[in-house]
Amino acid sequence: MRNVAAARYTRRMLLIAAVYVAGIVLASMVIDPGAPLGLLGIGLALIPGAAMLAAIGAIGRFVAELPDEYLRMLEVRKIIVATGVTLAITSVWGLLELYSDSLPRLPVFYVFPIWCAGLFVGQLVNRFAFGGDDTGGCP
Template sequence: MRFSPAQRRYNQRVLLLSLIYVALLFPAIYLIGHGLVAGPIAYVVGVLPALAVSGFFWLMARYLVEERDEYLRMLQARQLLIATGIALTISTIWGFLEGFALVPHLYAYTWPIIWFAGLGIGAGINIAIERRAR
């Protein structure tokens, strides 16, 4: 399968941002976990990996803007909508159950992880629709 120029740029950016995320996450875990930073510096160190994750959302939006092929843009938009629907539905259900003390508290960074998993489900749905259309 050939990638469009926008897809190639997106893939390169995701790879670079993934490396940056790992380079920020492991030191943050070590520094904060061992009490080597405190106060405002600890907040900065703790936020840096989160900013890298937020960068993935920006990269996806940038891809949609840069992609010239309307069909590829539609596939990506559908994938994003599926992921968003899954993450928001699960977080809403979990939030109510947590509010009623029926399930344990989940850290907020769980929801982007579920959203990323939803991207995989959305990709699978796109593939299934493509195969059915042939």
């Protein structure tokens, strides 16, 4: 059986990922890191930011569109695990930064990629800790 929600999600995320990558590349080519950020720079920097917001919205929409409550539960569990992983990493690293001058700073830019990696951890938790089989086409 084909999961229509997963197919829609995949199409949305492919478009969002393309906008995100294009925004990062364009901003990196145009914006001079040493110069003050003008209106053009702000606008270009907001393109990948808007794509991140769209990705979060697409994930929420995917969960809402899933017709199967078991698959929906697996996705929600992945999101909860990803949020916990992100909070743990950023909070612990932030405390280490607070009390050490020798550690490199973690740019806020990395919070969303850490959360996305946490979705993978959540999928592993579903599969191995709870025996969940998310073969319904879920991302």
